[in-house]
Amino acid sequence: MRFQPIPIQEGIAKPPAYKIMTAKEAITKFVQEDCYLGMTVSAAPASLIWEMVRQRDRIKTLDLVITSQIGMSSVLIGSGLVRKLEMGYNWGGIEGEDKVFRRAVEKGIPRPLEVEEYSNYGAAMRWLAASMNLDSIGTKSQLGSDIVKYNPKIKVIDDPYTGSPVSMVPASRPDVAIIHAARADEIGNVQCLGLYGNTDTLARAAKHVIVSVEEIITSAEIRRMPNLTTIPYYYVDAIVHSPFGAHWRESTYYYHHDLPYGLDVYRQFATQEGYEAWADKYVHGTKDWNEYCQLVGYDRLNRLRLSENKYQKFGEVR
């Protein structure tokens, strides 16, 4: 008898079944209209975002919840998919001012964007609460600020033990989380290598979890160092194999941030027409992530990989 993965059943814990599918399959299966979508940006799940934009006519509307986003949310907002953004921060980071976000909030282009705002830690605590099945949790952030004033979902209460003020935030339980990570086995044990931000709690907070990875590894490799498993299989619905799947952003131990590309994209995003031209070419103009990578150029991607590995490679000090 071989251990055979069994079919996906109904239930909260996802079974240890074969979960590898394409981005198209995963997005089609799990992301529906009005989906409450959680995402993080460490690393950026670009291949999954591109696929949602390709399917925007079907998906129509997303309510997006993030902690902080740097760059990647622009691609979703610019596509017109996002109705609401629950966030701590949304900007371009090193790529600069996020004109897509500004257009949406200031002018409702391409559609009005409702913003529900927390501090980064306040936003992060919402997933921590959900990851433990709590309905809310407290933080010492946000107190005394206008974040509390303009977001009625934050409640400042007195701690029941000490009477000290604490700002409560409600749990966030996304319908679907999209995540990019380093490695996973075929049943969905995921290892994030390097900094992973709130990826662990997001995966535990969401009802369905799609993870794109740089590498598919064996379960034996997972079992070799179980301390490195960031997201155990029972949280995970789908594993999508997307090498270079965070481009234009970085993936620790795999490749470096493609800053010249990111800066150029942000230059184009200065206008909605520029956004559409970029999306037409790089997203709608490619049928999948592999075609996108071909358009960017595997030679270029490979040089980003070599550059990263000159400085760091998993398991070594360089």
Added chain:
Amino acid sequence: MRFQPIPIQEGIAKPPAYKIMTAKEAITKFVQEDCYLGMTVSAAPASLIWEMVRQRDRIKTLDLVITSQIGMSSVLIGSGLVRKLEMGYNWGGIEGEDKVFRRAVEKGIPRPLEVEEYSNYGAAMRWLAASMNLDSIGTKSQLGSDIVKYNPKIKVIDDPYTGSPVSMVPASRPDVAIIHAARADEIGNVQCLGLYGNTDTLARAAKHVIVSVEEIITSAEIRRMPNLTTIPYYYVDAIVHSPFGAHWRESTYYYHHDLPYGLDVYRQFATQEGYEAWADKYVHGTKDWNEYCQLVGYDRLNRLRLSENKYQKFGEVR
């Protein structure tokens, strides 16, 4: 210029200074009379416990906070050091009934023991709360049980968002945490390998943290895989090098549980006289952990190591 560790300063964050000291030095420096002491049992900080028992005339009284303890707390309770035990569970595990605990609670021998009781998760959440500087946190455990009835420090309230009942537990901020772990560098970056229970949150909850380790490693080895760092240096006051420092219990990747010894100890612990006889020989009769190991026998300890490594060794699948 070489990077020189700097002296310990006052302040919350412990500096990246040289922190290696003996168990005697660490216990003498940090554990004072009436200390509120936190400990976990994965792995058991036996070398530190033995040292506290050796210094029981100086320390006199401890209030002990644990989640669940299997075996090791008996050694402290039997010594007469423990006035109060905040806990989720205290028993002998595979070694069986904890007669030391029973004597203390039922008969006040060797001294009366006050018990403040939670579920394991309830107890664990107290350290999680403190690790984030929250005064309390909720759990869905304990509801409807007599744990709530007999512990007035647990407050059942309605969640401010959903109105659902939630049992609140107060943060626990030990004066000192004693921890055993696999490896640390000399400035106190600690890696727990294998299961580590609540070690991470305990270290973050306590004011002072003493960690005994199987191995001292270089900071370069820490930097090789920063994802494995369980307790960063700024939480840690002292690193004690205690090879086999969890005996009679196990240390993942290092050596196996010494069950015949543990069972025999528990047989002796059936009476207070038996406890004292064991402590006289193995604790008071040895001046430090090395002498204890010599008494147990390094040949025996080495065979436990070989047995563990036959099944698992760090970084390999065997």
Added chain:
Amino acid sequence: MSNYTKDYSMPELMAVTVAREIRDGELAFIGVGMPLMAATVAKFTHAPNFNMMVEYGAVGPAPLRLQMCVNCAVNNERAYFAGSQREVMGAQQSGFVDVACISGAQIDKYGNLNSTCIGDYHHPKVRLAGSGGANDLASSASRTVIMMRQDGRNFVNQVDYLTSPGHLGGPGERAKAGLVGGGPAAVVTTMGVYRFDDETREMYLEKIHPGVDLEKLKAAVQWDLAISPDLVLTELPTEEQVMVMRTLDPLAVYLGTGRQTLSGDFEAFMKMFEDSYQPMVQLMRSKGMM
């Protein structure tokens, strides 16, 4: 496949009976002792895709040797995940645990358990271990399976201390208290197997172990026990199920007198691992687990 055997002990029958409560593909929260043996039987026989979750922070260990404790090094052996208690307990509070095995010294007709004290809490006749994870699992696991000795005095009208909630005072009371899990689904004792009526949430006898007298069983329950009209005998262990248990635990540390044997005997302990190593390798290989 069902080659039943009569060569079994009562603890082995109980372990096998608990094993049959575990379904393939499930995630089960497992302690040491009998639950571990049950889980191992399930994994090596009818539920190869079932995985264990262990309280100190392990998921899916596939060890070649006997676990000694929930924080034991053995639980790390070829696990899918090793880390914190917060991980596994947080998952279980969120409903990710399909089934959990718990126990107690006393039980009432609603499956409420006491593992804290016998007698008055403040002046106990016998002080016990306390909740541990039992209250947590009883609160939040999708379902629990309870194992306990049935000694004539511990199926009581009222537990001395309600450590782990069963169905509390009856229908609707768990939800009212805010408990998220489903509560006890089965009780496996030294005498029989009990389940809970969907409407009243009261325990009834579903199966009786071979050789147990029904009147003696009823006498060992303080309340007026309901009996299933379809009362059947508990299914016997199979040869393979017993073989699995005896391969992992040849000295019957958990289901027999192994602890007495090993107390103070280091050589016997080392020999136990040496002797069980090759048989375990063969068993794992025969099941495609290594």
Added chain:
Amino acid sequence: MSNYTKDYSMPELMAVTVAREIRDGELAFIGVGMPLMAATVAKFTHAPNFNMMVEYGAVGPAPLRLQMCVNCAVNNERAYFAGSQREVMGAQQSGFVDVACISGAQIDKYGNLNSTCIGDYHHPKVRLAGSGGANDLASSASRTVIMMRQDGRNFVNQVDYLTSPGHLGGPGERAKAGLVGGGPAAVVTTMGVYRFDDETREMYLEKIHPGVDLEKLKAAVQWDLAISPDLVLTELPTEEQVMVMRTLDPLAVYLGTGRQTLSGDFEAFMKMFEDSYQPMVQLMRSKGMM
């Protein structure tokens, strides 16, 4: 050691001034941009035992190349810890962060910052990035150092949106609000260095940058600015401090026009790493850091 140089830019002067706020052995919460350059200067000059904490979950990185972002792969390079945001943010809420560098588009006399919007929140003239970690750090770090451009319009009587608390409305207000950190200790701008009066908690000018006219500076502040009776010129950068910044960031990505240079120019980007590699190795070696 203090070989001052006049070969510096205003951003370099600011970065060096911020660097001098960091003491040896401290733990500082650092973003990218100018704070990163300040932290790097501190680490390679007067504060070798100071360590950076980075928001996406890194402590103590010692990279050979320029970080691009708080979640960047570079932050993992030879770090002491890499993991979750919860780790670093939990530590900072607990007071483990000695100093944090934050910024804003507007500031008032109590050091309250706005990085959310210009104009009405619901109909903003300019929508900005939002709090990010700034509110968290402003709330709980032992002290914060604020860096910002001083453009004549952003030292205001009242910020349009109070994103990150300074001393709120004055003495005692932070404690009353429940904030655990110490609040802003210094403000470093394109014109000078400001601190806060221990009693009134109001900002006063402590240092003025070389070449800045005091009257112009006062005109760039909406309120009646207090001036230190001991007003001094800001200390110049040393040659070494400037060398450190230009070695790590030869194209002035953070302190100059590097981003314009690199936009769309992949070869220039690759060359930047190739050119800076050996000088960074030599710098690290000369400081005993590798």
